[in-house]
Every structure is written in structure tokens, then in C-alpha cells.
Amino acid sequence: MPSVEQLSDQLGSSDQAKVYQAKRALAEQTSAAGAPGKDKERAELAASLAKIVAATRPKSGQDKTPVAAYSAKVRGEICRALAAVGGDMETPALKQALADFESREMARFALDRMTCQAATDALAEAAIQAVGAEFRVGVVNALGRRSGSGVVDALKKCAADADPHVRLAAAEALANHADASADELLVAAEKQPGDRAALRMSKARIRLAETLVRAGQQEAGKKIYQAVAQSNAEGPQKKAAQQALSQLG
Amino acid sequence: MTRKPGANRRQFLKASAAAAAAPTIVPSTVFAKPGQPAPSDRVVVGSIGTGDLGRRHHLKNRLLPNKRIEVAAVCDVDRNHRDQAALDVLHATGRRVEAYKDFRDLCDRQDIDAVLIAVPDHWHALAAIYAMESGKDVYCEKPLTLTIQEGQKMVQAARRYGTVFQTGSQQRSDRRFRLACELVRNEKIGKLQRVDTHIGGIDSGTWQAPTTPPPELDWNFWLGPAPYADYSPNRCHYQFRWFSDYSGGKMTDWGAHHNDIAQWGIGADGSGPVKVKGSGQFHENGPHDVPGEFDVQYTYADGVELHCHSQGENGVKFTGSDGWVFVSRGRIEVSRGGKNLKDYDGIVKEFSPDSFATKLYVSRDHHENWLDCIQSRERPICDVEIGYRSVTVCHLGNIAIKLGRELNWSPEKEQFVDDDQANLLVSKPMRAPWHV
Numbered sequence: 061m062p063s064v065e066q067l068s069d070q071l072g073s074s075d076q077a078k079v080y081q082a083k084r085a086l087a088e089q090t091s092a093a094g095a096p097g098k099d100k101e102r103a104e105l106a107a108s109l110a111k112i113v114a115a116t117r118p119k120s121g122q123d124k125t126p127v128a129a130y131s132a133k134v135r136g137e138i139c140r141a142l143a144a145v146g147g148d149m150e151t152p153a154l155k156q157a158l159a160d161f162e163s164r165e166m167a168r169f170a171l172d173r174m175t176c177q178a179a180t181d182a183l184a185e186a187a188i189q190a191v192g193a194e195f196r197v198g199v200v201n202a203l204g205r206r207s208g209s210g211v212v213d214a215l216k217k218c219a220a221d222a223d224p225h226v227r228l229a230a231a232e233a234l235a236n237h238a239d240a241s242a243d244e245l246l247v248a249a250e251k252q253p254g255d256r257a258a259l260r261m262s263k264a265r266i267r268l269a270e271t272l273v274r275a276g277q278q279e280a281g282k283k284i285y286q287a288v289a290q291s292n293a294e295g296p297q298k299k300a301a302q303q304a305l306s307q308l309g
Numbered sequence: 310m311t312r313k314p315g316a317n318r319r320q321f322l323k324a325s326a327a328a329a330a331a332p333t334i335v336p337s338t339v340f341a342k343p344g345q346p347a348p349s350d351r352v353v354v355g356s357i358g359t360g361d362l363g364r365r366h367h368l369k370n371r372l373l374p375n376k377r378i379e380v381a382a383v384c385d386v387d388r389n390h391r392d393q394a395a396l397d398v399l400h401a402t403g404r405r406v407e408a409y410k411d412f413r414d415l416c417d418r419q420d421i422d423a424v425l426i427a428v429p430d431h432w433h434a435l436a437a438i439y440a441m442e443s444g445k446d447v448y449c450e451k452p453l454t455l456t457i458q459e460g461q462k463m464v465q466a467a468r469r470y471g472t473v474f475q476t477g478s479q480q481r482s483d484r485r486f487r488l489a490c491e492l493v494r495n496e497k498i499g500k501l502q503r504v505d506t507h508i509g510g511i512d513s514g515t516w517q518a519p520t521t522p523p524p525e526l527d528w529n530f531w532l533g534p535a536p537y538a539d540y541s542p543n544r545c546h547y548q549f550r551w552f553s554d555y556s557g558g559k560m561t562d563w564g565a566h567h568n569d570i571a572q573w574g575i576g577a578d579g580s581g582p583v584k585v586k587g588s589g590q591f592h593e594n595g596p597h598d599v600p601g602e603f604d605v606q607y608t609y610a611d612g613v614e615l616h617c618h619s620q621g622e623n624g625v626k627f628t629g630s631d632g633w634v635f636v637s638r639g640r641i642e643v644s645r646g647g648k649n650l651k652d653y654d655g656i657v658k659e660f661s662p663d664s665f666a667t668k669l670y671v672s673r674d675h676h677e678n679w680l681d682c683i684q685s686r687e688r689p690i691c692d693v694e695i696g697y698r699s700v701t702v703c704h705l706g707n708i709a710i711k712l713g714r715e716l717n718w719s720p721e722k723e724q725f726v727d728d729d730q731a732n733l734l735v736s737k738p739m740r741a742p743w744h745v
Binding site: 145168172201204205267270299300303304 | 413417419442443444465469470471516536537591593594595596598711712713714727728729730733736738739740741742743744
């Protein structure tokens with residue numbers, strides 16, 4: 061069985077078939093190591109993959125500044141593999157990769173899939189502190205799919221961010237969490253100009269109401285449905301609110 | 310007369326007609342001409358995705374010739390596709406329609422009642438959910454989703470907005486498939502034991518060097534939620550099916566037809582198998598990274614087994630304790646008690662399905678059924694949840710092949726049992742700004 065280092069070198073090949081073979085070999089290794097009861101194998105493989113993500117070399121003979129030892133493409137594929145087996149121990153390497161413009165998207169993809177609290181914390185931190193609206197929106201969207209401590213607080217901070225794209229994405233993401241106080245932020249974001257803000261927020265309010273009802277907060281959900289039904293929201297959202305209200309009785 | 314918030318175009322037209330009827334003179338344009346539906350009953354449709362399937366099959370053959378439909382807009386990220394589709398509408402109707410690149414612009418139009426979505430698989434959920442949130446009824450091509458989670462979100466959106474949603478697994482509207490499933494459900498082949506679906510494999514494809522996308526194609530938009538990849542023609546139009554970032558290969562492409570029929574025959578709509586194990590062969594050198602050949606075995610709670618194969622004659626075979634029935638497009642054959650019946654009419658005569666205790670939903674045309682339901686607000690024959698559950702069977706197969714081990718699935722909780730890694734594969738991260 062080829063080592064992770066060998067496969068990483070192969071991923072850097074200019075021969076597309078060789079790259080494909082390395083990807084397949086990695087997929088097989090992660091599938092086998094991720095099986096229930098294979099904790100030791102999983103941990104070993106994950107550590108090897110994280111090592112590749114974090115590996116550095118001197119920039120050149122004269123310039124000793126450390127740069128990534130592997131290309132962005134290779135690190136991207138390694139991140140993809142790491143998503144299937146990574147956990148708390150591998151999060152620092154991915155967190156570091158989040159700061160690298162070339163690899164951060166695939167590092168975010170990996171953290172997005174990993175379910176550990178360390179991954180949640182890394183994403184929450186990046187949502188608030190990273191640079192670049194497009195990247196941060198991706199991180200915020202990832203947080204919207206997660207539970208765990210710190211998620212709602214991070215999203216609320218992002219909903220008050222200076223960047224309008226981040227604000228809207230965070231408000232939308234809050235709709236997935238059963239926190240009735242988020243409705244104020246959604247209403248505030250509705251007034252934002254452009255980017256279909258009013259429409260997106262009225263959709264998000266319907267989802268927030270549904271999330272609350274599912275979580276047993278029926279009165280809080282009804283209150284939002286009633287507000288949408290009486291608002292200037294688009295027809296489909298008003299209709300959805302009215303339908304939900306009639307079902308709730 | 311202005312449109313009330315919440316009223317769609319047809320409701321508005323009907324209200325207008327009622328108001329106009331009061332003083333005795335009714336504009337003739339509001340009511341039907343002989344042989345044609347009234348404008349108020351016509352469904353104004355936007356066609357999203359006008360490539361091969363969207364344009365050739367749906368737009369030209371099913372939407373434009375249908376007098377119950379008015380095509381008001383077309384949309385594709387490939388300028389040539391959308392302009393060609395707009396030209397088709399012009400030739401067929403004499404009307405110029407807007408050709409959009411972004412499906413959201415089309416869905417934002419309030420004069421459009423419904424959309425037909427025939428975009429690549431990795432876009433189905435995003436486009437359909439946006440359309441539903443915009444108050445549109447939806448016909449969405451199969452395979453319904455790229456992931457299991459997308460299907461869950463689509464079902465939620467459809468119920469939230471009261472959407473009439475037809476999944477494009479159109480074999481449910483074929484009399485042969487219905488008859489086969491009715492025979493099975495009424496135990497005419499005895500107690501059902503096993504179903505075999507044969508859906509074909511896929512070759513390895515050939516490598517092409519990455520190149521600059523053609524000017525008419527917005528490649529970044531085409532990729533949308535999928536991880537960035539350099540453009541090459543053979544991972545884009547039509548061929549996207551064989552790349553796992555955009556589709557599930559033959560397993561979802563044809564599985565969404567035949568495994569859908571298996572679900573119907575088993576009586577598992579709204580549910581699914583409880584166990585799955587699969588073996589598959591991936592091509593040694595790519596570029597196609599979906600299983601080339603495969604055999605997947607599913608077990609349902611009542612012990613019925615579904616075997617999905619890449620090999621064998623394309624079709625579905627149900628085997629019971631007293632016989633079997635095979636069905637494919639254009640062919641149905643029943644064997645019971647040493648007697649083989651090979652023609653539809655002969656089988657009907659032999660079994661008299663009109664007398665069956667269990668009768669299945671009758672639709673003779675998938676598009677017409679969708680239109681009927683848009684009028685009646687009933688659920689179509691292949692409602693979103695049916696499409697979701699059927700494509701989930703396919704996704705389970707791909708996940709079992711990928712992981713190489715037997716998996717336990719809970720159709721009630723819609724998650725794998727005691728396998729954290731398998732549960733990671735229920736969804737996929739998306740590139741910003743896209744999310745479901």
C-alpha cells in the first residue's frame with residue numbers, strides 16, 4: 061500500500077491518469093480507515109494527511125521563509141481526503157490552511173464535513189476574522205449547517221458585520237438555529253439594499269419560524285409567521301406563513 | 310385590477326375574468342377557443358436548463374407543443390443554449406421571450422407560474438428550492454439530487470410552500486411499469502422476494518487537457534456549488550454525469566428510473582431499504598470517477614432484496630414465490646405457473662387489473678399529470694418525496710460502493726446507523742455563496 065507521502069507526490073504529477081490513481085488510492089485508504097472500530101487506523105491516516113497539509117519547505121536556497129511544501133492542488137486533494145477521517149487532532153493543520161489563500165477553500169470544505177467541536181471553533185473564528193467576503197460567506201454557510209457551542213454567537217456577530225454579503229449570509233444561517241432572538245437581526249437585514257436582501261430575509265424568517273416550531277418553541281414560531289403574514293413580504297412567503305399558521309391552529 | 314400579494318398569475322387572471330364577466334361582456338381572449346384552454350388555465354412556464362435534455366426533449370417536444378403551456382422564459386449558463394432555446398420559442402409561437410443566464414432572475418418574475426428544471430444534477434436542489442421559495446410549481450429532472458441531504462431540504466421546501474412538484478422519473482407514467490408494479494403489489498407473482506434492476510455501466514472516458522472555457526459558457530457559474538475544477542469539454546455538457554462532483558454516474562442516472570420502479574413495486578415510497586452493501590469497479594486511469602461496473606444489494610425491512618446491477622438487460626425484474634415479471638421501456642413479460650405472457654394486452658386480459666384490490670396512481674403522461682396537479686393542487690405521481698426517496702436508494706448504493714462495507718440505514722431517521730463516516734457522505738460542502 062503506497063504511503064500518504066508517495067500518494068501526495070503522485071498527486072503533483074502532470075500526468076492526469078497518475079493523479080486520478082492517487083486520488084482513488086487515497087479514497088480507498090480513507091474508506092477503510094474510517095470504518096467503525098478502526099480508530100487506530102483512522103488516527104494514523106488522519107495524522108499523515110494533516111502532516112502533508114501543514115508541511116513546509118524553505119522558499120529558496122537564499123530565502124528561508126517557509127512556504128507550503130506541496131502545491132495548492134495537492135493540498136486540496138489531501139484536504140478532501142482528510143474530511144473523511146479528520147478530527148480534533150487534525151484541525152490545527154486545517155485551521156492553518158484556512159489562512160492560506162490558495163488552500164483555504166478546500167480546508168473549509170474539510171472542516172465543513174468534520175463534526176468535531178474543534179472544527180466548529182475553527183470555522184467560527186474564520187467566519188469572524190478571515191479576510192474576503194466570498195470566502196467568509198462560505199464559512200458562514202458551513203456554520204449554518206452545524207450545531208455546537210459558539211455557532212449562534214459567531215453567526216450573530218457576522219450578522220452585524222461591516223460586509224453586507226457576510227451580514228446577509230449570517231442572517232440566513234441563523235434561520236437554521238432555534239434562537240428566536242435572531243428574528244430581530246433578520247428584520248434588520250431585510251432593510252439592506254441590493255442582493256435580494258428583503259426577499260432572502262423573508263424566506264429566512266419563514267425557515268426560522270419553522271425551525272423554532274420543530275424545536276418546540278411554537279409560540280415564538282407563530283409570532284414570526286404572524287409578522288410575515290402581515291408584512292410586505294413577497295406573496296409566496298406570506299402564503300407560506302398563512303399556511304403554517306392555519307396548520308398550527 | 311392589480312394583483313394581490315400572494316396571488317399568482319392564474320389566480321389573478323381568473324379574478325379578472327370574474328370581474329369582467331359581471332357586466333355581461335367578457336373579453337374573448339380570457340375564455341377558451343375551441344380545442345384550446347383559456348389563458349387563465351394555461352400554465353406560464355420558465356425553462357431552466359436548455360441543453361440537450363432541457364431543449365430537445367422538454368422544451369421542443371413537451372412544452373412548446375402543449376396548448377396548456379405558455380413558455381415565457383428560458384435560462385441557461387451557456388449563451389448558445391439559451392439563445393437557441395429562445396429561438397425555438399420564437400419559431401414555435403412567434404413570441405420573443407427573455408433568455409436568462411441566472412435562474413434566480415427567471416424565478417423572480419411574478420408572471421411565471423412554474424418552472425421545468427433540466428440542469429446538471431449538482432444544480433437541481435439549488436434551482437428547485439429557489440423556485441419553490443419564489444412560489445413556482447416545479448418539474449425537476451431526475452436524478453433529483455446530488456446528495457441525500459439536498460432531498461430532505463427539497464421536501465421541506467415543497468411542503469413549506471405548497472409546491473406541486475413532479476420528479477422527472479417518467480416511467481411512473483408508463484402503463485407497462487404501472488401494470489408490472491400492480492401485479493407485484495397484488496401478489497400475482499406470489500409473495501415478492503427479490504427485485505433486480507439492470508441499469509448499465511459506464512466506460513472510463515478519455516482525458517482531455519484543461520483548456521479555456523468557450524466564451525459562450527460561464528464556467529464558474531456552471532460549477533456553482535461544486536469544487537473548482539479546470540474546464541475541459543468532457544466534464545461539462547452531458548458528460549458531467551460521470552464525475553462525482555456533479556453526479557452519481559449510472560447509479561443515479563438510470564437508477565433514478567429503475568430503482569424508482571423497484572420502490573414503487575415494493576411499496577416503499579416514503580421509505581427505503583434498511584441495509585445496503587455494494588461492490589463496484591472504478592476505472593483504473595479515469596477520468597470518469599464514478600463506478601464503472603457495480604452490484605449493489607439492498608435489504609428492506611420486510612426482507613425483500615433489491616439487487617442493482619450494471620450488467621444485464623436494461624429493465625426491472627420482480628421475482629415472487631410464484632413467478633416473475635420483467636419490465637422495461639417497451640416490453641413487459643410475466644411468468645407464472647409455467648406460462649409466459651409477453652404482450653401488454655395479453656397480460657391485462659389474463660390478470661384483469663381493474664379488479665385488483667391495490668390500484669396504483671394512474672398517470673398516462675408525466676407532463677400532463679404535472680399540469681393537472683397544478684390545476685387541482687394535488688400531488689403528482691412522482692412527488693418530490695417519492696423522487697427523493699428513490700434517488701436516496703441510488704445514493705446509498707454509491708456510498709456503500711465507496712466505503713466497501715455493509716451499511717445500516719434508517720429510513721425513518723434518514724441517516725446511517727452506527728457509522729459516522731457514512732453519515733458524513735449524506736451531504737456535501739458547497740462553494741460560496743451556494744447553500745441549501
